[in-house]
Amino acid sequence: xxxxxxxxxxxxxxxxxxxxxxxxxxxxxxxxxxxxxxxxxxxxxxxxxxxxxxxxxxxxxxxxxxxxxxxxxxxxxxxxxxxxxxxxxxxxxxxxxxxxxxxxxxxxxxxxxxxxxxxxxxxxxxxxxxxxxxxx
Numbered sequence: 001x002x003x004x005x006x007x008x009x010x011x012x013x014x015x016x017x018x019x020x021x022x023x024x025x026x027x028x029x030x031x032x033x034x035x036x037x038x039x040x041x042x043x044x045x046x047x048x049x050x051x052x053x054x055x056x057x058x059x060x061x062x063x064x065x066x067x068x069x070x071x072x073x074x075x076x077x078x079x080x081x082x083x084x085x086x087x088x089x090x091x092x093x094x095x096x097x098x099x100x101x102x103x104x105x106x107x108x109x110x111x112x113x114x115x116x117x118x119x120x121x122x123x124x125x126x127x128x129x130x131x132x133x134x135x136x
Contacts, residue, residue: 014073085129
């Protein structure tokens, strides 16, 4: 009989953030195959939004957060870890919701699929952090 070993909560949370980063990356990569998308990018805009330094800097911060969360999950103490995971999970859900009102309203099916997976992962991150066991 196989032994189902328990995964440390810090490791589990870090793995969720890694999976989320992959979903973000592959969603953006698949977008390059949409007709006309690369041309828009070359012209400095996407979905009607012109790229500026502040917009790209904000995007860089937003995309750096999951990577930093991997490090924080592995290094923070339990109480801070729990708080940061819950707050960052909620923040990323709010960003996901906000992006529904920016750009194309008729997003391609792959985009919606990735958004659904991202939402599920974010809820799992919040749930695992919320249920962090405490010592009796």
